[in-house]
Amino acid sequence: MPHQSALQLVLSGDPALFAIVRLSLHVSLSAVVLAALIGIPLGAWIALTRFPGRQGVIVLLNALMGLPPVVVGLAVYLALSRSGPLGAFGLLFTPGAMIIAQTVLVTPIIAALTRQTVEDLWLEYHDELTAMNLGPIGRVVALIWDARFSLVTALLAGFGRAAAEVGAIIIVGGNIEGFTRTMTTAIALETSKGDLPLAVGLGLVLISIVIAVNALAWSVRRAGERLAG
Amino acid sequence: MRAPSSELPIELDGVTVAARGVTILDDIALALAPGPPTVLIGPNGSGKSTLLRLAMGLLAPSRGRITWGGLEHVPPLKRAIVFQRPAMLRRSAAANLRFALRAAGIPRAEHARRIAELLELVGLEALADRAARRLSGGEQQRLALARALARDPAVLFLDEPTASLDPVATKAVEDIIRAVSERNIKVVMATHDLGEARRLAGELVMLHRGRVVETGAAASFFDAPQTVEARAFLAGELLI
Numbered sequence: 001m002p003h004q005s006a007l008q009l010v011l012s013g014d015p016a017l018f019a020i021v022r023l024s025l026h027v028s029l030s031a032v033v034l035a036a037l038i039g040i041p042l043g044a045w046i047a048l049t050r051f052p053g054r055q056g057v058i059v060l061l062n063a064l065m066g067l068p069p070v071v072v073g074l075a076v077y078l079a080l081s082r083s084g085p086l087g088a089f090g091l092l093f094t095p096g097a098m099i100i101a102q103t104v105l106v107t108p109i110i111a112a113l114t115r116q117t118v119e120d121l122w123l124e125y126h127d128e129l130t131a132m133n134l135g136p137i138g139r140v141v142a143l144i145w146d147a148r149f150s151l152v153t154a155l156l157a158g159f160g161r162a163a164a165e166v167g168a169i170i171i172v173g174g175n176i177e178g179f180t181r182t183m184t185t186a187i188a189l190e191t192s193k194g195d196l197p198l199a200v201g202l203g204l205v206l207i208s209i210v211i212a213v214n215a216l217a218w219s220v221r222r223a224g225e226r227l228a229g
Numbered sequence: 230m231r232a233p234s235s236e237l238p239i240e241l242d243g244v245t246v247a248a249r250g251v252t253i254l255d256d257i258a259l260a261l262a263p264g265p266p267t268v269l270i271g272p273n274g275s276g277k278s279t280l281l282r283l284a285m286g287l288l289a290p291s292r293g294r295i296t297w298g299g300l301e302h303v304p305p306l307k308r309a310i311v312f313q314r315p316a317m318l319r320r321s322a323a324a325n326l327r328f329a330l331r332a333a334g335i336p337r338a339e340h341a342r343r344i345a346e347l348l349e350l351v352g353l354e355a356l357a358d359r360a361a362r363r364l365s366g367g368e369q370q371r372l373a374l375a376r377a378l379a380r381d382p383a384v385l386f387l388d389e390p391t392a393s394l395d396p397v398a399t400k401a402v403e404d405i406i407r408a409v410s411e412r413n414i415k416v417v418m419a420t421h422d423l424g425e426a427r428r429l430a431g432e433l434v435m436l437h438r439g440r441v442v443e444t445g446a447a448a449s450f451f452d453a454p455q456t457v458e459a460r461a462f463l464a465g466e467l468l469i
Contacts, residue, residue, distance in 0.1 A: 124316050125316050125318075127287065127316070128312070128316045128318075130287055131285060131305060131309065131310045131312075132329060132332040133304055133305050134332050138332065142318070142328070149319075227321075227360060228319050228320055228321070228360050
């Protein structure tokens with residue numbers, strides 16, 4: 001029974017398994033933090049600014065939410081490879097390259113969802129903030145702060161995307177054992193090798209982590225909304 | 230008591246507002262001077278809200294000009310407005326006030342004292358930490374008044390401040406408006422409630438179909454209206 005041995009593997013706290021889980025979280029959470037630092041201000045800026053071609057930018061941003069991970073992996077691979085524009089940094093086949101690839105993947109998701117959230121809130125707050133003579137930076141800060149609980153959902157969507165994808169990180173990370181092997185790349189490899197217990201064990205861990213992160217964010221959001229309305 | 234402000238008088242001279250071929254306000258000439266509250270009355274759609282937005286400086290006229298203390302394009306540093314449906318920030322009542330104080334550039338050291346004063350003025354001391362959006366309609370309206378007063382305005386515009394409130398909440402809001410007016414803050418208020426106009430107005434401006442049809446001291450307006458429209462409105466006829 002592969003399921004039984006998978007469970008044993010998880011429960012025994014196998015150090016190799018633990019390292020894989022830790023690297024996965026490190027890569028995906030770093031990517032979400034970086035993507036939030038870029039995507040939230042970018043989305044808010046697009047929400048509040050009128051410029052030529054804005055509609056096109058919004059359509060493009062929404063389309064980029066569905067970027068195929070393998071294509072992102074390929075693009076980042078080309079950029080980071082020895083002969084690429086960023087080749088000098090020697091990042092290819094390192095966790096750093098994986099973080100970059102997932103950041104590229106997640107940033108449009110966070111930016112597009114932020115844009116929508118902030119724009120809706122701006123409709124509601126426009127008159128008040130204008131009457132308070134608030135400058136552009138003050139507006140952006142106020143809107144992002146007041147949208148903070150909705151933005152948690154955007155971050156979750158980004159994390160879900162990063163934690164689940166395999167296409168980008170397997171190309172730029174190379175799935176090197178003990179160095180760039182994550183849960184998803186290991187599942188792909190072990191399945192193809194026929195080591196189903198390890199693959200199933202990792203799958204269970206991955207799903208549990210995603211559920212736990214969502215549950216945590218959900219309670220934070222609920223508690224926050226009770227306090228702040 | 231405050232010194233006379235450079236915001237006043239607010240003068241509208243030949244002001245017209247038109248949008249997409251519809252004239253909302255038509256050739257308005259009006260002066261808002263220091264003194265007791267000026268109340269704008271008129272049926273829905275007569276242009277009261279638009280006139281308030283113009284005088285607040287939120288809206289530019291299509292034609293004509295507006296001056297504040299003789300100057301055009303004066304930023305709204307000493308003007309404040311309470312909209313008909315005020316948007317409550319997703320924060321506590323006290324944090325809504327702190328936000329307005331910060332936006333008005335009031336030094337941080339004074340915030341706690343000012344927040345306490347403003348909450349006391351509107352009778353919301355006990356609800357300081359409650360989420361603003363969880364307050365009742367009347368409480369939200371009072372918080373919106375306090376928030377507008379945070380920047381220590383010389384002029385306060387109110388757009389139907391009691392439109393959807395019950396008598397108890399209405400009385401609370403009207404008491405605050407009186408207290409504000411006694412502090413020499415010029416109150417300019419729109420309402421279609423004649424009773425409220427009688428209770429609060431020092432001066433009346435009646436609007437109908439985007440035009441000022443009659444202005445005058447409250448007493449003479451109610452006792453001896455000069456125009457057909459004003460007489461009809463006062464008699465409770467449906468002015469269409």
